[in-house]
Amino acid sequence: MADNKDKKPQQINIQLGEKEAEGIYSNLAIISHSGAEFIIDFTRILPGVPKAKVHARVIMTPQHAKMLMHALSENISKFEQKNGEIKVNRQDSFPGFPGGTPKVN
Numbered sequence: 001m002a003d004n005k006d007k008k009p010q011q012i013n014i015q016l017g018e019k020e021a022e023g024i025y026s027n028l029a030i031i032s033h034s035g036a037e038f039i040i041d042f043t044r045i046l047p048g049v050p051k052a053k054v055h056a057r058v059i060m061t062p063q064h065a066k067m068l069m070h071a072l073s074e075n076i077s078k079f080e081q082k083n084g085e086i087k088v089n090r091q092d093s094f095p096g097f098p099g100g101t102p103k104v105n
Contacts, residue, residue, distance in 0.1 A: 024055045038065035 026042035033039065042056040060068070080086060 026055060028052065030054075033062070033065075037061060 024042065026044050028043045028045050030041040030043065031038065032041075037059050038061075040058045040060075041054045042058070043052045043054045045052040076086065
């Protein structure tokens with residue numbers, strides 16, 4: 001039987017394609033969930049443009065969604081320690097839209 005002390009951490013080789021490396025810009029994430037998964041739709045909205053297109057959809061398990069939440073929280077804390085507090089005014093989140101919030105269809 002192998003001793004757990006002899007096991008080395010598994011390395012994962014992650015490849016980033018050219019298209020994916022360009023990334024997408026998103027200023028709105030719409031999050032929904034079922035009993036088995038979380039769905040995050042990334043879109044961008046522009047003032048005066050009545051429709052927004054979903055540019056990427058990420059589907060993950062509840063466990064992975066929670067891990068993502070913790071990773072984002074940790075990284076936001078690190079960012080704010082270095083750059084200062086990120087200010088968010090929820091009332092003006094979407095200026096230029098009636099009621100300040102786009103309608104999701």
